[in-house]
Amino acid sequence: MLGQSFMGTAPSAPIFVDLSWRPGVDRGSRPLWLWQKLSGEPPNRAPATRVCGLPIAVASLFLEGLQRTRCCKCARKGKAFEIVEVEGSGLGAVACKDFHPGELVLTEEPLCKFESSDASLRMVERKCANLPDDLRKKVLSLEDSFSFDTKTFRGILETNGMVCESGSDSDPKALFLEVSRFNHSCNANCDYSWRDRQNCMDIYAQTIIRAGEELCIPYIDLREPRQVRQQLLKENWRFRCRCEVCCLKDFSESDRRRLRLGELSALLYSSRTSGRTLRIAKKLLKLYNDEHISAQSYKLEACKFGYRASLDLNDNEIAPRFAQLGLKSAMICHGPEHEETQEWVDIMSMWD
Ligand SMILES: [Zn+2]
Ligand SMILES: [Zn+2]
Known part of the structure; x- marks a missing residue:
């Protein structure tokens, strides 16, 4: 039990x-x-x-504790966030209103899609160079972590390209003008979700966010200790993360938990018995809570494995709990219309 x-x-x-x-x-x-x-x-x-x-x-x-949706001037004009100078990290997205977990922050269609191959990058570079003036300027205003003197389209594409296929970890990538403005945090309060059929990227709040807080997404897998995270961010984006987790005076506990989270989540994929998978999934869910990780996608992964394992074990007590938590997590990271959420709706309907 x-x-x-x-x-x-x-x-x-x-x-x-x-x-x-x-x-x-x-x-x-x-x-x-x-x-x-x-x-x-x-x-x-x-x-x-x-x-x-x-x-x-x-x-x-x-x-959970949110009193009333507070709106600043921009929120009254219908803006959910604004792009402003953020101390220490250049431009960033700042909330103009309070958000609740699972609330849509932004939906954006990509400006272009590309693959990591040289040929594909060169083709998109040419496309960018031929964009109408105002659009080209917008692209050129994006961050370029790789060029030294003048920004290049190649550098901008490599800095801002986001994987836009579920299940893939490299190609194809897409360039977004607005999503690119969201900075990284190791305890990101937002997450992004790609919808293949609609060809758009959604950003959802993962936790309660107050007006005035910066909206951040994770650029990397957060289930790594501080040193590994810093190294990945430095290699791929050339910056030092100064998020609240990286700035903890004593980060040994956080490091220990995140290291364990990385190990355990890998074990989900190699576990050979349902009993073991179930134990790992439960341990993961507890650790995600202990570490206060906001991104629900990790919990969703644990729920998938946990649910399947509890079915294999004919555990009718635990299975619907995984189903409900899976549905809640899917709602928060992908929204109600996403295919993955619909799968959880179907799963829940079996526990009618
Ligand atoms: Zn505002
Ligand atoms: Zn950090």
């Missing part, structure tokens, strides 16, 4: 939820209906107040 610690901050929602929504029969859209189910709120009670398009009772499941 698993304690509450496994689920992290204990949700007030019931562990088992009814997922019998039928399109065209039941009221509301599936995502909203789902949030209502997760929050334990009766689906047809009229919501009084709304936060980010969700009834407050529904949103409150993830708000």
